[in-house]
Amino acid sequence: MRVLIxxxxxxxxxxxxxxxxxxxxxxxxRALGLGVLTASLAATVALLVRVHAEGPxxxxxxxWGAPIGITLVADLFAAVMLxxxxxxxxxxMVYSIGSPRTADHxxxxxxxxxxxxxxxSSSFLAGDLFNLFVAFEVMLSASYVLITLGGTRDQxxxxxxxxxxxxxxxxxxxxxxxxxxxxxxxxxxxxxxGKVGDLPAPVRxxxxxxxxxxxxxxxxxxxxxxxxxxxxxxxxxxxxxxxAGLLTKVGVYAIIRTQTLLFPSDESGSVLLLGIAVATMVVxxxxxxxxxxxxxxxxxHIVSQIGYMIMGLGLFTVAGIAGAIFYIVHHIVVKTxxxxxxxxxxxxxxxxxxxxLGGLLHRAPIIAVLFLVPALSLAGLxxxxxxxxxxxxxxxxxxxxxxxxxxxxxxxxxxxxFSMTKIWAGVFWGTPDEEPPLESARGDGRLSVPRxxxxxxxxxxxxxxAVAMSAAPLYDLxxxxxxxxxxxxxxxxxxxxx
Amino acid sequence: MIAVLALAVGxxxxxxxxxxxQRKLTQIVIGLAIMGHGxxxxxxxxxxxxxxxxxxxxxxxxxxxxxQALALTAIVITFGVAAFLLALSYRSxxxxxxxxxxxxxxxxxxARRANARADAG
Numbered sequence: 001m002r003v004l005i006x007x008x009x010x011x012x013x014x015x016x017x018x019x020x021x022x023x024x025x026x027x028x029x030r031a032l033g034l035g036v037l038t039a040s041l042a043a044t045v046a047l048l049v050r051v052h053a054e055g056p057x058x059x060x061x062x063x064w065g066a067p068i069g070i071t072l073v074a075d076l077f078a079a080v081m082l083x084x085x086x087x088x089x090x091x092x093m094v095y096s097i098g099s100p101r102t103a104d105h106x107x108x109x110x111x112x113x114x115x116x117x118x119x120x121s122s123s124f125l126a127g128d129l130f131n132l133f134v135a136f137e138v139m140l141s142a143s144y145v146l147i148t149l150g151g152t153r154d155q156x157x158x159x160x161x162x163x164x165x166x167x168x169x170x171x172x173x174x175x176x177x178x179x180x181x182x183x184x185x186x187x188x189x190x191x192x193x194g195k196v197g198d199l200p201a202p203v204r205x206x207x208x209x210x211x212x213x214x215x216x217x218x219x220x221x222x223x224x225x226x227x228x229x230x231x232x233x234x235x236x237x238x239x240x241x242x243x244a245g246l247l248t249k250v251g252v253y254a255i256i257r258t259q260t261l262l263f264p265s266d267e268s269g270s271v272l273l274l275g276i277a278v279a280t281m282v283v284x285x286x287x288x289x290x291x292x293x294x295x296x297x298x299x300x301h302i303v304s305q306i307g308y309m310i311m312g313l314g315l316f317t318v319a320g321i322a323g324a325i326f327y328i329v330h331h332i333v334v335k336t337x338x339x340x341x342x343x344x345x346x347x348x349x350x351x352x353x354x355x356x357l358g359g360l361l362h363r364a365p366i367i368a369v370l371f372l373v374p375a376l377s378l379a380g381l382x383x384x385x386x387x388x389x390x391x392x393x394x395x396x397x398x399x400x401x402x403x404x405x406x407x408x409x410x411x412x413x414x415x416x417x418f419s420m421t422k423i424w425a426g427v428f429w430g431t432p433d434e435e436p437p438l439e440s441a442r443g444d445g446r447l448s449v450p451r452x453x454x455x456x457x458x459x460x461x462x463x464x465x466a467v468a469m470s471a472a473p474l475y476d477l478x479x480x481x482x483x484x485x486x487x488x489x490x491x492x493x494x495x496x497x498x
Numbered sequence: 499m500i501a502v503l504a505l506a507v508g509x510x511x512x513x514x515x516x517x518x519x520q521r522k523l524t525q526i527v528i529g530l531a532i533m534g535h536g537x538x539x540x541x542x543x544x545x546x547x548x549x550x551x552x553x554x555x556x557x558x559x560x561x562x563x564x565x566q567a568l569a570l571t572a573i574v575i576t577f578g579v580a581a582f583l584l585a586l587s588y589r590s591x592x593x594x595x596x597x598x599x600x601x602x603x604x605x606x607x608x609a610r611r612a613n614a615r616a617d618a619g
Contacts, residue, residue: 068564130568130571133572134571134575137575137579141575141578141579141582144579144582145582148586151589153593153594156586156589156590156593157590157599159586160523160583160586160587160590160599161599163579163582163583163586164518164526164530164583167530167579167583168518168530168533170575170576170579171514171530171533171534171536171537171576172537174534174537174538174540174541174572175536175537175540177541177568178537178540178541178543178544178565178568179540179544181541181544181545181564181565181568182540182543182544187568229604230604
């Protein structure tokens with residue numbers, strides 16, 4: 001069954017090559033993409049079942065054994081992330097096919113999208129730091145092109161910021177890999193887990209902080225998030241949705257992986273992380289309140305939500321990390337859905353600016369319903385998935401006596417709800433202050449909502465409701481994943497041998 | 499030799515940082531490339547004493563090949579992305595006849611607000 005591990009990387013990569021060859025035949029590209037992404041979703045589900053039953057599985061690519069060769073490792077955390085990301089990639093693919101005004105027709109959209117999917121999967125599976133760097137680069141290179149697809153002036157401007165800041169982070173990453181290799185003589189994470197502990201404390205802290213900065217830039221934590229709200233909204237909707245759902249979370253995944261495996265907390269480390277968490281939450285939500293465009297509000301919320309995940313990690317208890325994992329799963333689904341809904345609004349009216357929108361509750365009630373569920377979930381109202389995720393984090397925080405952080409997270413939830421009502425009041429109630437740009441959107445008539453765009457969005461809403469309904473088993477799963485992260489030995493033994 | 503290499507890394511990072519802080523996109527691209535070279539040198543130094551070839555000699559007489567393999571991979575990636583950045587800056591020049599990096603939306607809005615206040619006061 002070890003063959004399952006490389007599949008989520010190999011399938012999309014091979015299909016990307018094939019899709020490139022088919023570049024004038026959009027229909028064939030679509031069929032290929034859908035088929036391959038469905039297959040890789042099935043493979044990840046099988047992998048999750050397997051890992052859940054038997055513990056972590058490792059594959060040594062090319063037969064070169066652990067600390068030297070390339071190792072792919074799937075533990076429970078990685079498997080959960082793989083399943084969620086594969087589902088999102090597939091749903092957004094359907095959405096991009098169904099949407100009349102997006103980049104689906106653009107040259108090389110499909111190959112790039114598949115390469116992005118492969119890069120995300122291989123980041124989750126990477127078993128050594130350098131391989132993680134390569135996986136990041138695969139994912140980012142595809143994202144550089146996707147974010148500037150179309151080549152309009154705004155896209156070029158924000159794309160530049162994005163590319164330059166990501167490239168800077170990559171350079172730091174290479175530096176960190178070099179320094180870690182110089183200090184320990186290995187880049188394999190399981191091997192490092194033992195060797196980093198033997199380093200003098202200052203060296204260890206310096207390396208840990210350098211990696212935190214590298215992944216912090218990708219994850220958009222405070223104070224390294226400035227590039228995000230500016231660059232995400234300009235891309236085509238499916239691209240923004242998949243970036244918002246997955247890319248920053250890959251950064252969070254890398255932070256959790258390295259901080260738990262390589263630098264398990266002492267007291268000072270977790271205080272730093274908790275401080276970062278509170279600052280990220282508060283600054284992100286305040287930024288969101290100040291915006292007046294749907295996609296920009298949502299982009300600032302990505303930053304704010306990252307804070308909750310870092311908060312779970314910063315507690316450094318099993319319950320905290322379990323809460324963080326549950327939160328990531330909930331967040332990926334809900335955030336992707338919200339951006340897709342934002343895309344539906346833009347598709348129907350031609351704009352996302354709140355002052356040019358209004359009254360969509362009567363003119364496109366389906367969009368209103370699709371928005372309401374994830375919006376309330378994001379704010380953390382019961383009975384939605386956000387409530388369960390936040391409850392888990394708050395309880396973990398109380399158990400660890402971190403009352404200040406818990407208080408801050410609750411206040412931020414309230415502010416999140418406020419900014420969601422701002423979108424609700426601006427888009428769905430009232431009348432527009434200015435005419436919307438699309439001719440067809442003026443007047444009071446029903447707005448057009450393509451079925452193939454609604455279907456995947458509705459499916460994601462259903463998934464987020466299912467997350468809330470099956471909260472108990474899912475939380476148990478997150479808890480087991482967190483125990484695996486804290487315990488470390490099963491992971492290390494699987495990679496290096498007993 | 500290690501001291502010379504370490505000094506070279508320092509200089510490359512300093513020059514790279516200075517260039518990245520400029521507003522012209524061409525300077526930023528060159529800065530990133532130079533900094534990338536610095537990072538590759540760090541990888542090379544991680545392999546141990548300078549001046550030995552990998553896979554030649556026995557025992558401690560040959561250099562560790564792994565960091566060199568890593569450096570090669572990193573060079574290829576930096577090269578690809580630098581080419582993309584150059585294409586991006588060329589596109590920017592076609593669109594605006596200028597390769598300065600523009601202020602972002604937020605900066606412009608704040609600047610406008612400050613100007614409006616100055617006009618009113």
